[in-house]
Amino acid sequence: MQRRTALKNVATTLAGLAALPAWANGWNQQQLSKTHFLTPAEDTLLAEVVETIIPATDTPGAKELGVHRFVQKMLDDCYDQKAQESFKAGLAALDGFSQQIFKKPFAEGTAPQRIYILEGTELSDDPAKKAFFGMVKNLTIQGYMNSEYVMTNLTHYEMIPGRFHGCVPVEKA
Amino acid sequence: MPNFNIDSQKARTYDAIVIGSGMSGGWAAKEFTEKGLKTLVLERGRDVKHNVDYPTTNKMPWEFEHRERMPREVVEANPIQSKCYNFKESAAHFFIRDQDQPYVQEKPFDWIRGYQVGGKSMLWARQTQRWSKYDFEGPARDGFAVEWPIGYDDIAPWYSYVEKFAGITGNKDGLDALPDGEFLAPHEMTCVEKYFKEKVAGTYKDRHIIIGRAAHLTDPQQIHYDQGRAKCQHRVMCERGCPFGGFFSANASTIPWAMKTGNMTLRPHSVVHSIIYDEKKQKATGVRVIDANTKEMTEFYARVIFVNAAAINSNLILLNSTSSRFPNGLGNDSGTLGRYFAFHNYRARISGEYEGFLDTTTDGRRPNGSYIPRFRNLYKQETSGPASRFLRGYAAGFSAHRRSGSDRDSLGASLKESLLHPELGNWSVGSHMMGETIPKESNYLALDPSLKDPYGLPQLKINVAYDDNDEKMVKDYLEQMTEMFTMAGFTNLRTSDSKQAPGLDIHEMGGVRMGKDPKTSMLNKWHQLHEVPNVFVTDGASMTSTSTQNPSLTYMAFTARAANHAVEEMKKKNL
Numbered sequence: 106m107q108r109r110t111a112l113k114n115v116a117t118t119l120a121g122l123a124a125l126p127a128w129a130n131g132w133n134q135q136q137l138s139k140t141h142f143l144t145p146a147e148d149t150l151l152a153e154v155v156e157t158i159i160p161a162t163d164t165p166g167a168k169e170l171g172v173h174r175f176v177q178k179m180l181d182d183c184y185d186q187k188a189q190e191s192f193k194a195g196l197a198a199l200d201g202f203s204q205q206i207f208k209k210p211f212a213e214g215t216a217p218q219r220i221y222i223l224e225g226t227e228l229s230d231d232p233a234k235k236a237f238f239g240m241v242k243n244l245t246i247q248g249y250m251n252s253e254y255v256m257t258n259l260t261h262y263e264m265i266p267g268r269f270h271g272c273v274p275v276e277k278a
Numbered sequence: 279m280p281n282f283n284i285d286s287q288k289a290r291t292y293d294a295i296v297i298g299s300g301m302s303g304g305w306a307a308k309e310f311t312e313k314g315l316k317t318l319v320l321e322r323g324r325d326v327k328h329n330v331d332y333p334t335t336n337k338m339p340w341e342f343e344h345r346e347r348m349p350r351e352v353v354e355a356n357p358i359q360s361k362c363y364n365f366k367e368s369a370a371h372f373f374i375r376d377q378d379q380p381y382v383q384e385k386p387f388d389w390i391r392g393y394q395v396g397g398k399s400m401l402w403a404r405q406t407q408r409w410s411k412y413d414f415e416g417p418a419r420d421g422f423a424v425e426w427p428i429g430y431d432d433i434a435p436w437y438s439y440v441e442k443f444a445g446i447t448g449n450k451d452g453l454d455a456l457p458d459g460e461f462l463a464p465h466e467m468t469c470v471e472k473y474f475k476e477k478v479a480g481t482y483k484d485r486h487i488i489i490g491r492a493a494h495l496t497d498p499q500q501i502h503y504d505q506g507r508a509k510c511q512h513r514v515m516c517e518r519g520c521p522f523g524g525f526f527s528a529n530a531s532t533i534p535w536a537m538k539t540g541n542m543t544l545r546p547h548s549v550v551h552s553i554i555y556d557e558k559k560q561k562a563t564g565v566r567v568i569d570a571n572t573k574e575m576t577e578f579y580a581r582v583i584f585v586n587a588a589a590i591n592s593n594l595i596l597l598n599s600t601s602s603r604f605p606n607g608l609g610n611d612s613g614t615l616g617r618y619f620a621f622h623n624y625r626a627r628i629s630g631e632y633e634g635f636l637d638t639t640t641d642g643r644r645p646n647g648s649y650i651p652r653f654r655n656l657y658k659q660e661t662s663g664p665a666s667r668f669l670r671g672y673a674a675g676f677s678a679h680r681r682s683g684s685d686r687d688s689l690g691a692s693l694k695e696s697l698l699h700p701e702l703g704n705w706s707v708g709s710h711m712m713g714e715t716i717p718k719e720s721n722y723l724a725l726d727p728s729l730k731d732p733y734g735l736p737q738l739k740i741n742v743a744y745d746d747n748d749e750k751m752v753k754d755y756l757e758q759m760t761e762m763f764t765m766a767g768f769t770n771l772r773t774s775d776s777k778q779a780p781g782l783d784i785h786e787m788g789g790v791r792m793g794k795d796p797k798t799s800m801l802n803k804w805h806q807l808h809e810v811p812n813v814f815v816t817d818g819a820s821m822t823s824t825s826t827q828n829p830s831l832t833y834m835a836f837t838a839r840a841a842n843h844a845v846e847e848m849k850k851k852n853l
């Protein structure tokens with residue numbers, strides 16, 4: 106086979122993005138139970154939390170990119186019950202904190218007020234609340250940085266770099 | 279009716295049978311079919327066709343629902359496979375489910391498996407180094423296991439043969455410890471890797487840092503285009519299957535090549551149960567196969583049988599092939615079958631930072647790293663004293679990359695700003711050990727007398743452990759690397775010993791070892807069972823000792839050499 110034909114074959118495959126066949130599907134979530142561990146109200150609150158961590162500026166924030174859905178999916182499918190319970194506890198505490206300090210629910214606070222409340226959970230003596238802060242922050246960052254929007258428009262992910270240079274000046278990289 | 283039976287038997291008769299279609303079996307298939315032999319390749323898993331059956335290969339990172347992390351239920355149901363770093367959303371479908379083949383861990387052993395056409399060649403890290411004469415001479419010099427019946431000179435031409443076809447990138451470094459091969463253009467070392475190379479060369483006359491040798495087409499030749507493969511595009515997502523055929527796998531290379539000859543019958547879903555031994559003819563006549571879907575047993579026949587089921591399963595098949603002539607497993611007059619099992623010691627790591635070269639970085643991705651060939655006890659035994667004397671040595675991986683990261687302390691707009699504008703940090707440097715282990719009689723595989731797997735085959739008992747030699751080697755590796763890293767000015771050094779169980783190195787070897795003497799070994803210098811010469815074992819099971827190199831290149835060279843020998847012997851009517 107000539108080089109050109111080989112490359113043509115490759116191009117054909119690249120064009121056909123196949124759906125997962127049954128044998129590969131067996132490994133993903135479709136077999137898993139579909140119960141979401143957050144109620145719709147908690148989901149709405151979580152959307153405000155991720156937005157507080159990564160807000161809209163001149164580019165979309167975490168809420169618009171659906172990062173709260175990703176956070177919930179990870180907790181649903183990948184975390185154990187103990188982690189899920191800590192998460193719920195941490196989330197539930199936010200409104201209470203906010204009422205106590207600012208006399209309004211978390212979602213109605215200004216950005217600095219919400220940040221203040223979130224940082225409060227980080228400093229909490231309650232290990233569940235502390236754990237909540239770590240989980241929600243890390244998952245939010247992961248979901249945002251690995252979202253299609255960010256990888257396509259902001260960080261310009263390269264699927265096929267086609268090169269490796271071991272030692273280049275920093276400006277050129 | 280009798281005629282019908284004879285016809286059916288004829289339809290199930292081939293010149294050669296190959297058990298397993300992975301890294302080594304693919305080579306047997308290629309060699310036999312090219313030479314015109316009608317060849318039956320039996321594979322217990324499903325078919326995986328190059329490109330057609332790579333369902334995740336073009337997926338973007340955000341298309342993986344859990345961003346590559348495996349769901350909890352899957353991890354809990356597969357505690358063994360999930361220890362492998364490639365067991366992730368983009369590649370988990372190339373591993374077995376633990377429940378497909380249970381086994382008894384008399385001592386902890388992580389048996390990582392990929393059952394499909396291509397076997398583990400779909401999943402490997404593609405590191406390919408030749409053995410040197412010092413490796414083959416090891417057991418004789420240091421008095422362990424038994425002497426190898428072959429040496430470097432026997433195998434060197436076959437290394438060349440498989441390297442040219444598979445496509446191996448590397449640099450001609452001219453080192454005794456690691457002979458050069460037929461290399462395609464080398465990958466580049468990073469600034470700090472080059473710096474470390476020079477520093478080490480200036481301090482130790484016998485220690486070298488080189489660019490890794492790997493099965494990637496950096497510079498494809500006509501023979502690779504003929505296979506339908508093209509230049510590696512540096513995606514570094516090889517475990518998904520490569521649309522370019524940029525790395526060597528049986529799926530992209532040997533299997534389609536054998537298929538094209540028209541001489542291969544590839545039979546997936548065919549679990550080989552045992553090899554049939556005919557007492558009158560005093561040879562093996564075929565194999566018994568369980569259909570993975572219907573569980574029905576069928577026999578297939580051939581003049582020559584190649585066992586390439588990967589080391590542990592090759593042992594299992596021979597142990598399960600009993601007859602009144604061989605009550606303890608096929609060709610097992612020596613009683614060594616399943617014994618002298620060994621692996622590689624991958625426990626220790628070291629990492630650190632380097633504050634130099636801050637005006638430089640890397641660009642693109644490299645499916646390879648740098649490599650430190652074995653230097654310990656190479657020419658002679660040099661470690662001594664009760665606390666530090668150990669036999670053999672270790673090779674090591676080494677790599678250095680510029681770190682890039684963001685300050686994640688804040689929340690809100692400033693966090694977002696810093697995430698989107700990561701800053702370059704120091705270079706991070708790291709190394710992991712790859713230690714030789716000593717095959718011992720007490721490290722063994724055996725059949726459990728009562729437990730069966732879902733196909734009715736006996737379960738294996740695996741009884742393999744580290745020993746004092748391994749512990750001392752871990753210690754020495756960490757000491758020597760700490761010394762070398764410190765000498766090079768690397769800081770913030772962190773050492774670790776994962777204490778991972780044997781098996782996770784995925785370099786299982788032995789149990790059907792080669793040797794000169796039929797009383798103490800299973801295979802002769804052509805990989806034939808001493809007592810059943812038309813059965814060949816050419817995968818990791820045949821290894822007399824383990825050396826420090828990644829083993830697959832050697833299995834491939836062994837297989838090509840043995841297959842060509844078998845064809846010659848068949849022509850001479852000796853088989």
Ligand SMILES: Cc1cc2nc3c(=O)[nH]c(=O)nc-3n(C[C@H](O)[C@H](O)[C@H](O)COP(=O)(O)OP(=O)(O)OC[C@H]3O[C@@H](n4cnc5c(N)ncnc54)[C@H](O)[C@@H]3O)c2cc1C
Pocket residue numbers: 297298299300301302303320321322323362364390392393394395396397398399401402403404405406548549550551586587588589591595784785817818828829830831833
């Ligand atoms: C993550 C990972 C990284 C690795 N990195 C490297 C590396 O960098 N360098 C290196 O040299 N090696 C590496 N390896 C190891 C390498 O993959 C193996 O050494 C190699 O695949 C062994 O070849 P094989 O033919 O013996 O077995 P395999 O390639 O595993 O093929 C064996 C085949 O036999 C089939 N089979 C088993 N039992 C039966 C039966 N009873 N009947 C029918 N068929 C059967 C299996 O389904 C399988 O397809 C790595 C492995 C993994 C998983």
Ligand code: SF4
Pocket residue numbers: 494509510511512513514515516517519520521522523524525645
């Ligand atoms: S690094 Fe090369 S071989 Fe691996 S997936 Fe990419 S292009 Fe293919």
